[in-house]
Amino acid sequence: MNSLFKALNDQTRRQIVELLKEKDMNAGEIAERFNISKPSISHHLDILKQADLVTSEKKGQFVEYSLNTTILEDLLNWILTLKK
Amino acid sequence: MNSLFKALNDQTRRQIVELLKEKDMNAGEIAERFNISKPSISHHLDILKQADLVTSEKKGQFVEYSLNTTILEDLLNWILTLKK
């Protein structure tokens, strides 16, 4: 859960997650949406991957990122038990 | 949402939330549960308050903390929309 909360504790990363909810995107397409350098976006993607919130697949020159929502199940349950 | 994610991005604070789920507790009782100084716990409680995840009420010498789960509604919905 630690890496998941860490991943979500950043506005940019949450926006990336929201983008990937709509459709898979490669690193460059994601970076275009932000006024942040590509290396920084790459770093954010890495943190999202560490949390298993996104997966990546090399497609030729590009690296395509996808959202993995299954990992949110644990978070959902944690919140629900708090609400009893 | 920013302050909420920030509040939850810490093991100690999540544990405090879990403690308060069971019952209201004063600052000292909470601090007893951790190997962390009282000022540090006080600081964590402040961050939880900023996120509106807990409320506090002065009771004589003591300050009693309670969990506020209503604020989790937004988080829950955010996660659910990701899962579509």
Place this chain on the structure above:
DNA sequence: CAGTTATTTAGATATTTATCTAAATAACTA
């Protein structure tokens, strides 16, 4: 009132983090 107890505030410090530029790696294309 003086002393004790509960909690927070202040100030310091070490660690983590978000960001950048420059360079490296990898894959495509003429």
Place this chain on the structure above:
DNA sequence: TAGTTATTTAGATAAATATCTAAATAACTG
């Protein structure tokens, strides 16, 4: 193969954060 494009890695830096000790504040108690 040489050049171009896509992405990541490396290294640096400024800001945020978690923690501590010491001091301040507030409330109870004899």
